[in-house]
């Protein structure tokens with residue numbers, strides 16, 4: 001059995017070592033493709049593998065068709081919008097993610113960016129504090145829950161809206177649920193985005209949505225760039241000079257945001273939310289264990305595509 005780690009953005013070495021230990025202990029072979037620059041490198045690397053561990057790496061129909069022995073793809077992380085699930089199902093390939101394994105790392109980065117945002121990007125001028133501010137968590141999953149926990153430590157009021165998580169569950173965790181996303185934006189000084197990129201959510205964070213935020217609103221995005229309607233956010237930020245946008249996923253219109261909104265816009269050069277040794281170890285080793293359990297016991301827990 002051959003397992004490939006294909007990561008354009010590599011795991012920390014300690015995580016790769018841990019994955020190797022798991023895979024080799026099961027009697028399998030591990031191959032490594034890191035920092036590849038051409039898709040062809042991925043197409044070549046998958047041709048004889050039975051399993052692949054990826055991060056945000058794109059596994060589309062072409063990659064799947066180039067891998068005739070492939071049985072399982074594990075996205076070491078949460079979002080699996082980078083995998084063609086239908087093509088995987090059509091080729092009888094199981095796709096999994098490793099939910100929760102990197103969520104603390106992502107949540108910590110939310111606050112890393114927020115402190116910088118409220119302290120005027122450290123330009124020497126007086127900023128403000130997070131204590132007493134209202135943070136609205138848009139989608140209350142694993143990352144959202146960690147954001148809530150840390151926000152309470154900052155002394156913030158925590159609100160959340162999730163289209164799928166019932167209000168009483170949110171309430172039972174000491175967070176104030178809102179009846180709708182609109183209500184969340186109306187009542188939050190800061191919105192932290194944690195919605196996945198799906199057909200329904202793409203471009204959904206638009207002018208009308210963000211314009212509901214009170215004066216001085218900050219939008220922080222550690223989810224996906226696709227959920228933002230970039231043209232409409234630019235239009236809004238031109239009209240409302242009080243709004244800030246902080247993102248861990250560089251927008252397509254990064255240069256325009258950067259030139260138009262100095263002191264109100266920040267983007268990490270490369271998605272950094274899950275880029276900690278701890279998150280790499282947690283997600284990478286979980287992926288390796290899931291692959292071993294899949295081959296040895298037929299365990300399909302965490303499968304995300306249809307059979």
Ligand code: 3PG
Pocket residue numbers: 009055056057076077078079080102223271272273274275
């Ligand atoms: C995720 O969906 O798990 C995060 O966006 C992290 O993605 P990454 O592994 O590409 O850093």
